[in-house]
Amino acid sequence: xKNFLARQRQEGFFTLRLKSSAGRFSTAQLAAVNxxxxxxxxxxxxxTSRQELSIPFVRREDFDAMESFCAEHELKISPIGTIxxxxxxxxxxxxxxxxxxxxxxxxxxxxxxxxxxxLPCKITCSVTGCPNNCMKVDANDIGIKGAVKPQFxxxxxxxxxxxxxxCPVGAIEVVRPELWTIDRDKCINCGRCVKVCRKSALRGxxxxxxxxxxxxxxxxxxxxxxxYRKVDAAVEYFxxxxxxxxxxxxxxxxxxxxxxxxxxxxxx
Ligand code: SF4
Ligand code: SF4
Ligand code: SF4
Numbered sequence: 001x002k003n004f005l006a007r008q009r010q011e012g013f014f015t016l017r018l019k020s021s022a023g024r025f026s027t028a029q030l031a032a033v034n035x036x037x038x039x040x041x042x043x044x045x046x047x048t049s050r051q052e053l054s055i056p057f058v059r060r061e062d063f064d065a066m067e068s069f070c071a072e073h074e075l076k077i078s079p080i081g082t083i084x085x086x087x088x089x090x091x092x093x094x095x096x097x098x099x100x101x102x103x104x105x106x107x108x109x110x111x112x113x114x115x116x117x118x119l120p121c122k123i124t125c126s127v128t129g130c131p132n133n134c135m136k137v138d139a140n141d142i143g144i145k146g147a148v149k150p151q152f153x154x155x156x157x158x159x160x161x162x163x164x165x166x167c168p169v170g171a172i173e174v175v176r177p178e179l180w181t182i183d184r185d186k187c188i189n190c191g192r193c194v195k196v197c198r199k200s201a202l203r204g205x206x207x208x209x210x211x212x213x214x215x216x217x218x219x220x221x222x223x224x225x226x227x228y229r230k231v232d233a234a235v236e237y238f239x240x241x242x243x244x245x246x247x248x249x250x251x252x253x254x255x256x257x258x259x260x261x262x263x264x265x266x267x268x
Contacts, residue, residue: 002079002116004067005060015056016040016066017078022089022104022111022127023051032073040066050086050124052078082245084114084123084235092129092146099129100146100191100206109228110144114235120242123235131190138214141248142231145211148191148204149220152180157201163193189220213249216257218264229267237263 005014018033025033033053037045042057058066070077078086087110090096092103107127114123125142128135137143150163157180164172171186172193173179194204207222212234221227234248237260242251252260 002083002118003081004077004079005058005063006054006080008056010057012059013057014060015054016058017048017052017054017080018070019076019078019086019115020051020053022087022107023091024104025053026074029073029075032069032075036066036069036073036075039069051088052086079116082119082121084117084119084125086115087111087125087127088135088140089127090129090134092127096129098132100148101127101129101208103127103129103135103146106144106208106224106227109224110231113228113232117235117239119235119239121245121247123238123248125231131188138211140211141213142234143211143214144227144231145209147189147207147209147220148194149189149207149222150182150187150191150194151203151205152182153201153203154180156199158199160199162196162198163202166192166196168192212260212264213247213252215249215252216261216264218261226268230264233263233267234260 005016008015033045037043037055040058040062041055044056046054048054087107089103089107092101093099094102094104110125123142124140126135126137126140127144128137130146133145137145159174159176159178161174164174169186169188171183173181189209191204194202205222207220208227209220210230211217238248241255
């Protein structure tokens with residue numbers, strides 16, 4: 001049975017956590033959280049690192065009443081334990097000028113697929129809207145980043161070399177008069193070359209990069225459905241192979257990453 005109350009160091013007290021919707025609460029929900037904390041806690045609400053709100057100093061015997069209150073006010077209680085944790089997200093294209101992908105939408109779909117699933121150990125997952133990586137997604141078990149794959153339009157290029165100069169990994173080589181090459185294995189899909197080109201000779205295809213345990217970085221993914229299928233495959237692999245309380249990174253160290261990589265790359 002899932003547990004929804006985190007034990008506190010203070011005898012007899014617990015903390016209740018409430019899920020956000022990819023980092024958001026409506027003002028009506030916030031008003032209800034206020035009431036909940038006044039009624040059942042000590043009038044204090046804090047933020048968790050997973051974009052939840054937590055209400056400390058509640059009592060176990062009040063759980064049923066808190067559950068009814070939450071259902072009435074459209075608040076979701078977050079389970080605790082070795083589960084697929086709430087997916088965190090930046091605002092991406094919903095409000096951020098730099099956004100490449102709709103991070104909250106992606107996070108909510110991942111939450112729908114896996115949120116709260118019981119696993120051998122917890123999985124953390126985060127979505128960030130562009131290579132600025134405000135969410136520091138590589139520190140999660142599964143990190144997703146909006147990314148750009150540059151496409152070269154030869155007839156517009158004047159071989160000025162600006163794209164090669166801004167590339168942080170030296171993936172582009174420009175040789176006058178007419179040689180432009182890109183090393184796709186080196187490219188980290190940051191999109192800087194596309195931004196700097198004044199001649200529309202580089203078009204950016206928007207997609208996703210995933211990282212697993214901050215160690216494994218499969219190639220650029222061009223569409224959302226493939227992204228979800230790859231995450232599904234990774235979670236299934238973890239569920240089948242991880243030992244109890246063994247994080248994804250530790251499992252990959254123990255088993256080696258080859259088989260995992262093959263499975264993920266086979267998903268198209
Ligand atoms: S990661 Fe990019 S899209 Fe997300 S908040 Fe930061 S700058 Fe904006
Ligand atoms: S910046 Fe644009 S025009 Fe200049 S070399 Fe690169 S692709 Fe060609
Ligand atoms: S997308 Fe970034 S890493 Fe890739 S070639 Fe352009 S500047 Fe270099």
